[in-house]
Amino acid sequence: MSAGTGTPPGTAGPDVPSGADDVPGDPRRPWRAGPLLATFAAAGVLTSADVRVAERLGELTGEDDPEVHLAAALAVRAVRSGSVCVDLADAPALAAEGSPDDPDAAPPDAALPWPDADAWTAAVRRSALVADGVDGPADRPVRWVDGRVYLDRYWRDEQVVRRDVDARLASLLGVDDATLRAAVHARFAQPQDARQRLAAATAALSRLTVLTGGPGTGKTTTVARLVAVLRDVAGPGLRVALAAPTGKAAARLQEAVNAELSRMADAPGEVAAPLTASTVHRLLGWRPSSTRFAHDHAHRLPHDVVVLDEASMVSLPLLARVLDALRPAARLLLVGDPDQLASVEVGAVLGDLVARPVPPGPLPERLAGVLPDDVPRAQRAGGDEAQDAAALHGGVVRLVVPHRFGHDLGALADAVRRGDAGTALELLLAGGDHMALVQPAGAVPTDDEVPDLRRDVGTTGTRIVAAASAGDAAGALEALGAHRLLLAHRRGPAGVARWAALAQRWVEDATGDRAGGTWPVGRPLLVTTNDRTTGLSNGDTGVVVSDGAGGVVTAFGDPRAPRLVRPHRLPAVETVHAMTVHRAQGSQFALVTVVLPPASSPLLTRELLYTAITRAREHVRVVGSADAVRAAVERPVRRASGLRFAR
C-alpha cells in the first residue's frame, strides 16, 4: 500500500511504485516467485505481498539476485510486524518465532535455506536495489546500514527523528533561572514531587521533553501544572497544543488537563483559556484528498508548545511528521509509558527515545543549577537513579510513584516491567486482595476451570442489565467499568471470539434473559470508528439503556456525565463482552481478567502482560499457566530500529 489518496500520511505501508498494467498487489498477476522466495513463502515466513514487492523492486532496478530479493522481502515483513528494519544476522531467529500478523499460524518447523551471512551482506551492499550505508545514494528503494536493511522511506523517517531530536537536545532555550525556579516551586510545592519539578524545568529549558511513568504516576497532572509553569515563565500568550494518537485519548487529556488547570486557578487573575486537544492527525491537518499533511516544514505549526500524550501509540513515521511540522524553537513534550504495548504501526519510537544512546548534552548541568536538590545524581546512587540521571541528557524524566494503585498491583507491574519473572510469579501465586493466578490443566483453559470469572462476568452483566432496564445510564456505565475480560488473540481457543461468546452465554445464564434483537437493553457496545457527528471515538464503550418510554437509547463515556445517543445515529459498533489487550490501552477497570495464550504464542510478551495488568485499578486475575507467565515476562517485544544504535 502506498501513501495514496485517503491514506493518512505518516502511517502508510511500504512505498512501492506501481505500473498501470502490472500492479504489484494485483491478485490476478500470476505467481512468479523464484524458488528461494517461494520456499520462504511456503514456510509462512513471507507473504505473497512481501514477495511481490521485493521482486517488483528487483525488476525496477534490474536486480535479479534472489538473495537480495529475500533481504528486501524481509524488510517488508519487518514493517508488517512493527519493526522499522530487519537485522540480517537476526533474521533466522526472528523467522523461527512465527508470523507477526498471523499469530495463530504455527512457526515454520523446516530448516530454511538461509544464505551464507557474509556473502548475503556483500550481495545486498553492492546491489543496484540498495543504498549502501548512511551516505549511499538517495534514490534507491532499500537501504543497508550496519547490517540493518530498511525500506528507504523508513530509514529517512528514522533520520528525521534522529537528527531533529539531537538538534533539539544540543542547545537550550533562554529562560531566567530564578524566574523558572520560583514558578516550578509554586506549581509543585510538595517536597516529594522532585521528579515533577524536574519535568517542568526540563520542559521550560529544553525543546524536547520525554515524560514517562506507569499508570497513575501523575503524568497528566504534571502536564497540566507544567503548562502552568510554562505560562508563568513565557506569559499567558503561549500557544499550547494538546494532542494524542486517538480521539478517545485526546478527549481524556483535554478533560484531565483543564480540570487540573481550573483547580489551580484559585486566584482571580489566574483564569486562563481552557485548552483543547485533538488527534495528532487533526493537529497536523490531515486532508482525506491529499497524501500530505497541511502542516510540514514549509507550513509549520504555529504553536510554542506541543504536548503529545499516549506517545507509546505514536509510530515512527507520524513522529517524523510532527517534528517536521514543529518550529525549531517550539517545545515538544512526549508523554507516555514506554513499557506498554507500542503502536501497532511501524516503530516503538517512545521506547527507542528512552533507550537510545544520547550524546552528553547541556541539560543535566543546567537543571542542577535551577533545581539543585531535585536532580538525580549518578555518583550518589547506582541502579535506577544512575539510569535516570543519564536519561536527563535525552530530556527523559520518569515518574515513579503510583498515586492510584493498590500497592501489590504496583509491585506486580514493576516486576513484569523489570523482566523479573520469579517475583511476578511469586506475587501472583501468593494472591491476596489485588491479584490471582488461575492455572488451567491444559494449554488453554476450559470454561469449567474459571468459575470465578464466570461469576464476575455474570454479576457485572446482571448489574448492567438491571441499571439499563431502569433507565439508569450512569449506573449501567459504572457497572460496565467494573470488570473487563482481555485476551491477546482475536481467534482460536484463547481468542476474543470464543471468550466473548462464552461471556455472552454466562450473562444470559445469570440474567435469564435471552431476548436477543439488535438493541437488547444492557448490551455492552464498543465504537469501532471515529464519528464527528456524535463525538464518539474509536474505542469508546457504552451500553444500551431503556429510555423509559418503551424505546432504547445508548449511553457512552463518563458515568458522571453520560452521553446519550439514539441507536440510529450511532457509528459502527460491536458487542463488547471481551476485547484484545491492544484495544484496552488507555482504559482502566476495577477488575481485569486476562486469559493468556499458551507459552508458545508469539503474542505473549512482557509488554502485553504489563499492559493487561496495568488496566486494573483494584484486582487482576491472570488465567494461564506459570509457564505462560514466565514466557511473557521473559520475552520483551523485539522491534528492530536503528534509533537504538549510534547511527
Ligand SMILES: Nc1ncnc2c1ncn2[C@@H]1O[C@H](COP(=O)(O)OP(=O)(O)OP(=O)(O)O)[C@@H](O)[C@H]1O
Ligand atoms: N504528585 C501527586 N501527589 C498526589 N497525588 C497525585 C499526584 N499526581 C497525581 N496524583 C493523583 O493521582 C491520580 C493519577 O494521576 P494522573 O491521572 O495524572 O496519572 P497518569 O500517570 O496520567 O495516569 P494514566 O497513566 O492512567 O494516564 C490522580 O487522581 C491525581 O489526582
